[in-house]
Amino acid sequence: MTPQEVLDSTSPQIRKLLAEVIKIEQEYQHYKNLSSVKTKEREVCDRIVKLLSHDVES
Amino acid sequence: MRIKSLTVNNFRQFVNESTIHFASTEGKSITVIHGENGSGKTTLLNAFKWGFYGYADFDTGEKNLLNEHAISRAASGAQIEMSVEVVFVHNACEYTARRQQLFKKVEGMRVEPVGGSVLELSWIGPNGSYEKATNAENYMNQILPETMHTYFFFNGERIEKLATQSAANQIRDAIKTLMGLEAVDRATEHLDKYVTKTFKKELKEQSAGELDDIIEEENKIQDAITSLNGEIKQTKENLTSYRDDITAIDDRLTSIKEAATLQEERRNIDSRLSEIGQALAENSGEVLQIIGEQGFLAFLQEPGDRVAKILDEKRRKGELPYRVKQQFIEDLLKRKRCLCERDLIPGEQPHSAVEAFKKSTGGQQLEEAFIETFGELKQLRRVRSAFFQKLRSLSGRKTSLRNEREFLSGRLDSISSELSSSAVEDINKLEARRAQLEEWIEECLREEGRLNEKLRDNLERQTEVSKERKQLSAKSKHAHTAKQKLELAEELARVSRAFYEALSRQTREKLSTRVDKTFRRILRKDYWAEIDEDYTLQVFKELPGHGPQLVVEKSTGESQITSLSFIGSIVSLAKDREEPTAQYFQGGVFPIVMDSPHGSLDDTHKELVAKYIPELADQIILMASTSQWKGPVERECLPRVGKHVSLIHHAPTVKQESHYTRGGAEYEFTEIEEDYNG
Numbered sequence: 001m002t003p004q005e006v007l008d009s010t011s012p013q014i015r016k017l018l019a020e021v022i023k024i025e026q027e028y029q030h031y032k033n034l035s036s037v038k039t040k041e042r043e044v045c046d047r048i049v050k051l052l053s054h055d056v057e058s
Numbered sequence: 059m060r061i062k063s064l065t066v067n068n069f070r071q072f073v074n075e076s077t078i079h080f081a082s083t084e085g086k087s088i089t090v091i092h093g094e095n096g097s098g099k100t101t102l103l104n105a106f107k108w109g110f111y112g113y114a115d116f117d118t119g120e121k122n123l124l125n126e127h128a129i130s131r132a133a134s135g136a137q138i139e140m141s142v143e144v145v146f147v148h149n150a151c152e153y154t155a156r157r158q159q160l161f162k163k164v165e166g167m168r169v170e171p172v173g174g175s176v177l178e179l180s181w182i183g184p185n186g187s188y189e190k191a192t193n194a195e196n197y198m199n200q201i202l203p204e205t206m207h208t209y210f211f212f213n214g215e216r217i218e219k220l221a222t223q224s225a226a227n228q229i230r231d232a233i234k235t236l237m238g239l240e241a242v243d244r245a246t247e248h249l250d251k252y253v254t255k256t257f258k259k260e261l262k263e264q265s266a267g268e269l270d271d272i273i274e275e276e277n278k279i280q281d282a283i284t285s286l287n288g289e290i291k292q293t294k295e296n297l298t299s300y301r302d303d304i305t306a307i308d309d310r311l312t313s314i315k316e317a318a319t320l321q322e323e324r325r326n327i328d329s330r331l332s333e334i335g336q337a338l339a340e341n342s343g344e345v346l347q348i349i350g351e352q353g354f355l356a357f358l359q360e361p362g363d364r365v366a367k368i369l370d371e372k373r374r375k376g377e378l379p380y381r382v383k384q385q386f387i388e389d390l391l392k393r394k395r396c397l398c399e400r401d402l403i404p405g406e407q408p409h410s411a412v413e414a415f416k417k418s419t420g421g422q423q424l425e426e427a428f429i430e431t432f433g434e435l436k437q438l439r440r441v442r443s444a445f446f447q448k449l450r451s452l453s454g455r456k457t458s459l460r461n462e463r464e465f466l467s468g469r470l471d472s473i474s475s476e477l478s479s480s481a482v483e484d485i486n487k488l489e490a491r492r493a494q495l496e497e498w499i500e501e502c503l504r505e506e507g508r509l510n511e512k513l514r515d516n517l518e519r520q521t522e523v524s525k526e527r528k529q530l531s532a533k534s535k536h537a538h539t540a541k542q543k544l545e546l547a548e549e550l551a552r553v554s555r556a557f558y559e560a561l562s563r564q565t566r567e568k569l570s571t572r573v574d575k576t577f578r579r580i581l582r583k584d585y586w587a588e589i590d591e592d593y594t595l596q597v598f599k600e601l602p603g604h605g606p607q608l609v610v611e612k613s614t615g616e617s618q619i620t621s622l623s624f625i626g627s628i629v630s631l632a633k634d635r636e637e638p639t640a641q642y643f644q645g646g647v648f649p650i651v652m653d654s655p656h657g658s659l660d661d662t663h664k665e666l667v668a669k670y671i672p673e674l675a676d677q678i679i680l681m682a683s684t685s686q687w688k689g690p691v692e693r694e695c696l697p698r699v700g701k702h703v704s705l706i707h708h709a710p711t712v713k714q715e716s717h718y719t720r721g722g723a724e725y726e727f728t729e730i731e732e733d734y735n736g
Binding site: 052 | 191193196197199200201203238240241242244245248249252253256257539542543546547549550553554556557560561564
């Protein structure tokens with residue numbers, strides 16, 4: 001499958017959320033080894049958790 | 059990354075501050091730095107390295123980076139500053155990377171560093187905002203990874219290593235970081251490891267009993283999978299490192315006169331063993347294929363004979379037709395004359411006899427089926443015989459390959475023993491180390507197999523447990539929202555993983571195509587290049603009668619061309635943003651900074667490299683001596699040169715004065731002149 005086919009095969013909701021998750025990750029891309037900066041990695045993950053929770057609850 | 063300027067201060071030959079501004083206008087994007095040997099070309103290449111990452115790569119080591127005149131003129135106890143500043147544009151921001159190292163003069167020409175070197179990275183955003191990195195070293199690494207930097211800022215004579223198997227990890231990392239796939243990879247990891255775990259915890263808090271246990275187990279399995287993946291990664295890295303060490307030892311043994319012949323023989327045997335391994339795998343594949351397609355023939359001899367016997371008996375009894383066409387009997391009845399010349403008159407006995415015979419030939423369809431079946435049974439015997447013959451031939455080839463492998467393995471053992479017992483101590487030690495490394499490689503391979511098996515078991519168990527958990531959680535009304543969140547996170551992780559894999563594959567394939575295109579344009583031989591599924595940059599040739607063959611032994615020039623093709627192609631692909639999925643790509647523009655890039659190449663290849671590589675990059679900085687520049691390189695590059703810079707070397711005395719080498723100076727230094735004297 002091509003990347004576009006992967007995206008086409010999923011729902012608009014998943015496509016939108018994936019784009020937002022990747023956008024969050026890109027903000028932290030300048031950290032070479034993000035997993036070694038625990039506070040920052042936690043921050044990224046919490047933002048993703050919040051994003052998904054908001055999507056389900058709203 | 060488009061480099062605007064480089065400023066060196068008291069760095070090696072450059073006393074006080076000297077700045078070079080680089081060309082980057084479209085169509086005129088080449089900056090040529092002219093200089094004779096010792097004038098500072100390699101120093102400038104190293105200034106980028108030291109500026110970005112804090113270390114240099116001089117043959118004399120990292121001592122003496124500070125300019126001698128700066129030391130001599132300073133008073134004892136005074137502080138001397140050495141610095142490098144690079145201004146570049148990347149992703150619409152203008153960055154300034156400035157590394158500084160302070161020294162304290164002790165006495166005479168002796169200095170001591172004051173602390174370590176410090177990098178400051180600041181940038182002005184597209185909206186004019188000023189920002190400064192708190193983690194400058196890592197930030198710089200994300201813009202241009204240290205491991206990849208040598209492929210964009212390189213000495214042409216040292217890049218051939220990229221075209222080896224051990225560079226596969228670097229190629230994979232280059233694709234991942236420079237193409238911006240890392241964000242998708244991290245998203246997958248975070249969704250898998252943390253986000254789903256958080257939602258599972260939430261679901262657990264909303265549920266009780268059985269569901270708790272199952273979630274607990276699922277988390278444990280996930281932890282085990284993460285840990286196993288880490289161990290597998292580490293084992294693979296160890297393998298690469300051991301193999302690199304063996305390559306280094308082999309090179310060293312080749313360079314020792316007493317070991318060279320044996321080492322060369324070992325290299326050839328290794329190469330042949332690798333071919334044998336491939337041939338055996340192909341042989342097994344062919345056997346499996348032929349058995350899959352025609353294996354049933356082995357069991358058809360007896361049934362075939364039995365069918366033939368039954369048909370024959372039935373024919374003799376008159377239950378099946380003789381091999382006489384029904385049409386023939388009908389023609390006799392129509393002519394009213396038998397073969398024996400008797401008249402066939404209806405109502406008389408001869409007519410009735412022939413009429414009865416016609417019935418015994420059966421119907422038209424039965425007759426045809428009978429004849430066809432007999433024909434097929436004969437054909438079956440022929441096909442069966444061919445099937446066994448092919449199997450025997452494959453089996454013979456397998457035995458011959460295995461025998462050759464046995465023989466060559468024995469010879470390898472003897473070579474190792476001969477080298478181990480060599481009278482030359484160096485050879486002795488190197489061989490002992492090599493044997494140890496071989497043993498570690500074997501251990502690693504066994505360990506990798508064991509870990510992969512465990513991983514498979516865990517993945518299977520994870521699927522089962524996940525199914526159970528889904529069934530249980532469906533029962534709980536209270537856990538409905540938590541369940542929805544968890545399912546959303548799991549689906550997102552699945553899509554993210556599939557998306558990452560598809561992006562990686564697509565990028566690798568596109569890069570492979572582009573590398574091959576560049577490679578074919580430059581290399582005169584009819585070879586082709588590709589990046590295989592293991593991210594190894596391979597070169598192939600067509601061997602008549604044998605199909606594509608891997609080119610194992612490449613010349614230094616061929617390896618350099620392979621590497622240059624890769625570098626040019628990755629630079630060119632990184633700036634492509636035309637794909638619909640480009641919004642997920644980081645990509646970007648990267649320069650190529652080359653010191654003596656045409657070192658081992660002949661004139662034709664120099665010309666082709668000079669012609670095609672600049673087409674791929676938006677900015678080229680080329681450092682060359684007069685002899686390297688004159689001729690094919692100048693001819694091809696000149697129309698695209700936006701700037702010439704000359705390095706003028708001054709010294710108290712020189713053997714022969716020229717525009718680039720001048721005498722009469724109080725001390726030795728290099729001056730930067732924005733011009734070219736021809």
